[in-house]
Amino acid sequence: MASTLYVARNSPVHRLNPVTKLVAMVCLLVVVFAAPFWWVSGGVVLLVLVPAAILSRCGTQVARVSLTILTPIVVALFIVQGLTFPGGTTSLWHWWVLDLTTEGLMFALGISSRVICLVVASILFVLTTHPGDLLSALTERGMSPKFSYIISSTLQLIPAFRDRADGILLAQQARGLAVGEGLRGRVRAMMPLLGPLVLGMFTDVEERGTAMEARGFGSAARRTSLTSVPDSTGQRVARWLMPVVALAAIVLPIATGAL
């Protein structure tokens, strides 16, 4: 699986069952979105995500990928909502139509804290979970193996697709196709090549389909899995407790009148 972000390390987080991690991520996100106060999200990041990232021994990668994704969003959020938030009443600074309001900044703070949680939790999950393990674990629990096939196949296809495009480009260059400099020039040169690229890949599909059917792909019979994914009683218990916590997070703010 060449194209996922997965980083292989030997850490307690990596060794957890993928379904446990998935349930944990979902419950975490439910908590953060159900109690949408910025200090809840901040607490989750500091008390849960950062320690987990450190424990997983790929903290630097988590930080790097998350920052790359988050920076444009958070910056845009603070600028846009800080300056033009429609519900803003307490103005700190004013110029033409732009109005820096505390409500706008608080709105941006609330939203960005949740988005940070979302992104960091997902990145941590993806970096510590091998996709093959995740798919095996989910298929064992009843997900259709067709989903497993599609996801695994796509993850292998994406680099193959890119290689094929490069190959066509090189072949055309050998025939005298002029390639402009930079990415823009490359893409403009690739436009007339997309046709054969796409058509070539789709006609491969025929052979693929026949091969799959010959191996009993569409059969509804239950399969025995070759890879076994480790699990433990502690994790099984945790997988029941976490949704309870999440449910409490949904109910409590309404019950105590904070929302």
Add this chain to the structure above:
Amino acid sequence: MSQSAPSRTTDANRGRHAILVGLGTVIVVATYLYLVLGRPAEVAESSTSQASLIAIAGYVVGAILLAAGSIHRLPTATIAMVPVAIALNIVVGQIVAVLGIPVYLDSIGTVLVSALAGPAAGVVTGILTNVIWGLTLSPIALPYAVVQVVIGVMAGYSARIGVFRRGWLAPVAGLVTGIVAAIISAPISAFVFGGATGGGTGAIVGAFQAMGQSVLGAATLQGLLSDPLDKAITFTVVALILAALPTRFRQRFPFVRQYNVLGTARRSADRNGA
């Protein structure tokens, strides 16, 4: 030689899958109506509302149910095609994102699969595109899975009513699909991401808000500026690809034959020319 659906689907299974699809649709529509009709003022007041949880939860659960109900309708030939379509979505979408053009072009594969194999295939392609995009590139794509599902459904039904038979109808269908996609995705942009999914879109949302729109209104208008154009281009590209595919390959799909997706005019031309 034609591929047919696995004959072991029992009536009970088919009923269960239909229920999943129905339930998924109801949840998605109900979520949208609740967000737009029930809570538009809340986002204008503050960010502390449960609307964001409902937005994500409703859309994600709905999309999962739709996919779970649709996957079993797909014969093996279609399933063999889905990874190629998803790879097409992601590679083209990624190239376009890097180039910084204000379109997405990340649903060419979804529309193509829907046109060849029906809306159910488009649903599966759509949701898994966003899942894999989330796994490999950026988790921001995950809440938007339901938008690709809607695109797949609309493309499939457009193909059924014969949109791809005439060259000029495809961009029109794309325009309509883009409008629906913009409307459905606006609550996610507004409630989950506060209107800012990147520099360019953020600036446009800010401009609309400065003109007096609510966050949801600004996000909807920003979507309406870019999605219809993007989907019109997508549908046109797909129409071109469909026209260029060999007839032998096209006619292999029961959906294409049953609904006469690509018209019969070509067949006489092929008989004479080939």
